[in-house]
């Protein structure tokens with residue numbers, strides 16, 4: 001299989017990115033689709049890389065959805081869910097505050113995720129501007145999962161983003177991430193989620209106000225497993241069989 005990765009930027013800022021794991025015969029078709037994704041950019045980088053072995057995850061995390069009347073109610077619920085996943089309340093609150101202000105120490109967003117010690121809240125990622133990126137993951141049959149989600153009423157406009165986030169969160173859990181907190185840096189997209197082995201993938205809206213360009217991901221892990229988890233998230237190829 002091949003890992004195809006696209007990222008686009010405008011004025012030095014990241015504006016779009018996506019990844020697919022595909023068979024050789026599908027490379028052309030998928031590259032064309034990926035290249036059409038960013039609407040407005042001045043630089044696009046596409047990487048095609050052969051992957052030697054691919055691990056199969058039989059099933060994605062179960063999905064749940066909740067809507068709230070305010071961001072603070074959503075955040076309160078997210079913290080409760082994180083506690084249910086085994087994260088200390090003070091650590092969960094620290095992660096929420098971090099995403100609210102922007103996790104890049106130089107200001108704004110990071111490209112990758114924060115790694116946070118689930119016990120102490122200490123940040124563990126080696127490079128705090130880059131963060132950790134979950135790559136080399138995809139659905140075995142993206143088209144059939146897309147169809148299923150459409151049938152379940154997920155709006156087309158949000159489908160790809162949801163598909164990408166769910167497959168990524170599923171890989172994270174598989175690599176040993178205990179729980180995850182995420183909301184988008186896209187100013188128009190206010191749905192976020194918390195995820196974990198025991199809580200599934202819990203979509204929560206609104207995790208931020210409209211128009212806010214700050215977001216990101218926090219992965220809660222056991223400190224002593226840091227290096228093996230980074231290796232798994234960034235190097236191991238995995239496909240998820242079914243929803």
Ligand code: PML
Pocket residue numbers: 158161162165182183184185186191192193203
């Ligand atoms: C992002 O990649 O921008 C964050 C995606 C959040 C997806 C939430 C969802 O729709 O389930």
